[in-house]
Amino acid sequence: MSKTAIVTGGSRGIGLAIAKKLGSMGFQVVIFATKPFSACKEMAEILDGEGISWHYVQGCLDQSDDRVRLIEETVRIFGRIDVLVNNAGVAPLSRFDLLDMTEESFDRVVGINTKGTLFLSQLAANQMLIQTLEGRKRGTIINIGSCSAEVSSVNRGEYCISKAGLSMVTSLFADRLAADGILVHEVRPGVIHTDMTEGVQEKYDRLIQNGSFPIPRWGTPEDVAEAVAAFSLDQFLYATGNYIDIDGGFHIRRL
Numbered sequence: 001m002s003k004t005a006i007v008t009g010g011s012r013g014i015g016l017a018i019a020k021k022l023g024s025m026g027f028q029v030v031i032f033a034t035k036p037f038s039a040c041k042e043m044a045e046i047l048d049g050e051g052i053s054w055h056y057v058q059g060c061l062d063q064s065d066d067r068v069r070l071i072e073e074t075v076r077i078f079g080r081i082d083v084l085v086n087n088a089g090v091a092p093l094s095r096f097d098l099l100d101m102t103e104e105s106f107d108r109v110v111g112i113n114t115k116g117t118l119f120l121s122q123l124a125a126n127q128m129l130i131q132t133l134e135g136r137k138r139g140t141i142i143n144i145g146s147c148s149a150e151v152s153s154v155n156r157g158e159y160c161i162s163k164a165g166l167s168m169v170t171s172l173f174a175d176r177l178a179a180d181g182i183l184v185h186e187v188r189p190g191v192i193h194t195d196m197t198e199g200v201q202e203k204y205d206r207l208i209q210n211g212s213f214p215i216p217r218w219g220t221p222e223d224v225a226e227a228v229a230a231f232s233l234d235q236f237l238y239a240t241g242n243y244i245d246i247d248g249g250f251h252i253r254r255l
């Protein structure tokens, strides 16, 4: 039987690279994103070009009904959920100093990145628990976190808080689900070339040039997808609740 992976935010950027990678490994892929399917032509061409079996669900991660529909449609179409990749995430619409951060922006960013991810994981985990065991584990949940879970950026504090919270979501679900054979991992990108970093390209170009990143280049969505792919397979069976930095070594403290 083919395995099924849900990739939230798979319409573009890191999520699309993950969907493509998992699909090319034989997973049936369900993509969840906000834009209407009619606006996903490029995504559809890429996935069809790889011969991937996929389905698109339009919805918003912070809407309870949409999360339920995502799970229900996945099970109706592909029969089961083996991997949930919690990739969808947003940055603040505008960067404001911590002292000017608005409650509205905080609620939006934390509502999608942390709360939406938590409650989608809850639904997916409950589905995984009632499925027959295929392979050597019952399921995998992979959260796309960020170096911002630990690195302070005072002009987008709500994003940092959302990813620090997400890291605890990783720990909690890993702890709760370990004995049931569901493993939970977190992949923490550094600076990856996508729409999200479009507006800060010059800043990060400069940081890369100035040596802030031991591996002196931008990360690519494919760099992140490789790590997700490794965790999605029946391997690392004695590891859960951990994270891996895909950040060119940015996390290394240097003197």
Ligand SMILES: NC(=O)c1ccc[n+]([C@@H]2O[C@H](COP(=O)([O-])OP(=O)(O)OC[C@H]3O[C@@H](n4cnc5c(N)ncnc54)[C@H](OP(=O)(O)O)[C@@H]3O)[C@@H](O)[C@H]2O)c1
Binding pocket: 008, 009, 010, 011, 012, 013, 014, 015, 032, 033, 034, 035, 059, 060, 061, 062, 087, 088, 089, 090, 091, 112, 144, 145, 146, 147, 188, 189, 190, 191, 192, 193, 194, 195, 196, 197
């Ligand atoms: N790029 C980086 O440097 C970087 C670094 C660290 C961590 N990350 C994390 O990596 C993940 C992917 O980032 P990215 O750079 O690929 O971002 P991106 O290019 O901005 O793409 C974001 C994806 O998330 C979807 N999305 C946004 N809001 C959503 C919502 N409310 N409900 C459902 N889907 C939603 C978008 O769907 P639509 O196409 O419909 O808008 C899109 O598919 C995020 O969690 C981000 O925080 C990125």
